[in-house]
Amino acid sequence: MMNNPKIFDKAVHEFDSVVGKHKLVHESDLHHLNYIKACVKEALRLHPIAPFNLPHVTTADSTVAGYLIPKGSHVMVSRTGLSRNPEVWDDPLTFNPDRHMKGNKEVMLTDHNLHTFSFSTGLRGCPGVLWGSTMTTMLLARLVQGFMSELPPNERGVDLNENLHDIASGFSQSSPASTYLSHSTQCLTLAEKVIYTFIT
Incomplete structure (x- = not known):
């Protein structure tokens, strides 16, 4: 949002018109802060918490998009691949909260x-989805309420581009597969190739 002050100003305007300037935001206000929720959703779309979902094992032979996935296969979903898919998202590498605004919905x-x-x-998804989403939105709402956002003098923007090695390292260090990956450079190389495929 610092790279695009108009987005920050729009969030501030929404906050001031919904909550006002003289009280703290409450969880009950979040229902009406659509643009701020759109900013959170867009931030998590463009920069997911981790590049891959936790690994799962197939319990039966399956076919997905014409590809056979044999029983016992280890399957990981690429969050980055989904959230930056140019067949789904227009201009997928641009931060644009408006893409989530659907009229008055x-x-x-x-x-x-x-x-x-x-x-x-x-069914086995994160039990903290609602709590995590609510807290993230509450945090952004309080930041919008309490602070003005501007770049330091002589700065042109905040570089949010990920380094391929950083993404692969973050994956191997933050997932339960870290033990396996840390002992197998061949596997890490494969993970880097898979990640590279999804982010390019």
């Missing part, structure tokens, strides 16, 4: 079409 932080997901999904 409330912005939902979950996506049942699985075009993006920040935590996990399904």
Whole structure:
């Protein structure tokens, strides 16, 4: 939002018109802060918490998009691949909260079409999705309420581009597969190739 002051100003305007300037935001206000929720959803779309979902194992032979996935296969969903898919998202590498605004409909932080997901999904999905989404939105709302955002003098913007190695390292260090990945440079190289495929 610092790279695009108009987005920040729009969030401030929404906050001031919904909550006002003389009280703290409450969880009950979040229902009406659609643009701020759209900013959170867009931030999590463009920069998911981790590049991959936790690994799962198939319990039966399956066919997905014409590809056979044999029983016992380890399957990982690329959050980055979903959330930056140019067949789903127009200009997928641009931060644009307006893409989530659907007229007067409330912005939902979950996506049942699985075009993006920040935590996990399904019956064994993260039990903290609602709590995490609410707290993230509350944090952004309080930042918008309490602070003005501007770049330091002589700065042209904040570089949010990920380094391929950083993404692969973050994945191997933050997932349960870290033990396996840390002992297998061949596997890490494969993970880097898979990640590279999804982010380019």
